Amino acid sequence: MVACESLVRIFRTGTRARDGVEVQALQGLDLTVREGELLALVGASGSGKSTLLAILAGLDTPSAGTARVAGTDLGTLKGRARTAYRRRTVGTIQQQTAANLLPYLTARENVQLPMGYAGVPRRRRAERAMELLGLMGIAEAADRTPAMLSGGEQQRVAIAVALANEPRLLLADEPTGELDTATSEEIFDALRTANTELGTTVLIVTHDALVADQVSRTVRIRDGRTSAEVLRRPAAAGEDGVAAAGQEYAVLDRVGRLQLPREFTEPLGLAHRVRLVLEADHIEVWPDREQPRADGAGD
């Protein structure tokens, strides 16, 4: 569903090239998301998460590298094709609950609006709006305006709006950022419902450890690159469906680059240069000052 390869986004600030400052928000990022996956994207502030989401949403274009969503190349997408992509292929949810909805329209009208832009017949619009509000568990709020809804209800309406045109990919940027823990769980459940009931691929940018704990794959971005992944395998039958503890993996890119976690490098004093030793089934990474032991102990 999503295939990013060596994705680069450079922002130039300043009005003239010679006094401008360059910021490399994405520095050769690789990311693959399978159809039907529910994935969390985590990373420190400034690591490039929003930049990636803006590219996947069709709101921004990469400076280099490739980004494809559902077979669409986002680097070359122009004009009407870009508008159609934004309307039909992706749905987006912002952190600021108020930013997702028009304040003077009811929940039902907010959900119908994107379908109107996409040319869906009026009767179908009304039916689908109620179906989606029902799926999100807020059918009773259909005739209320956002001001009459709680933050969590507003966010569930926002998910229904994002799903209105049956997008293949749903992008949620910190969807629980303004909400308390109990309400965050409701929003996560709503996103999971979209994923399981409608088959929509869902990518959630989050700082929320609760959300990151519940998905099968969490991808960490560091300095504009995917640096690590945590995979959770479903628990064996009879364990009440509780997810097994996550195993963290580092991401090896196409040219062989790897980011070692600071928790590993600092205690061993690994810096600048390390010794690599190729063994039959693994690679050893040694501080520059040490020699690998001849007997192979201490791996």
Ligand SMILES: Nc1ncnc2c1ncn2[C@@H]1O[C@H](COP(=O)(O)OP(=O)(O)OP(=O)(O)O)[C@@H](O)[C@H]1O
């Ligand atoms: N329009 C822009 N012009 C210049 N620099 C930008 C622009 N947008 C983002 N950046 C820079 O790119 C880097 C990545 O920003 P981005 O917003 O993608 O990070 P983030 O991981 O989403 O952070 P946060 O969690 O705080 O939202 C930052 O250094 C940021 O200052």
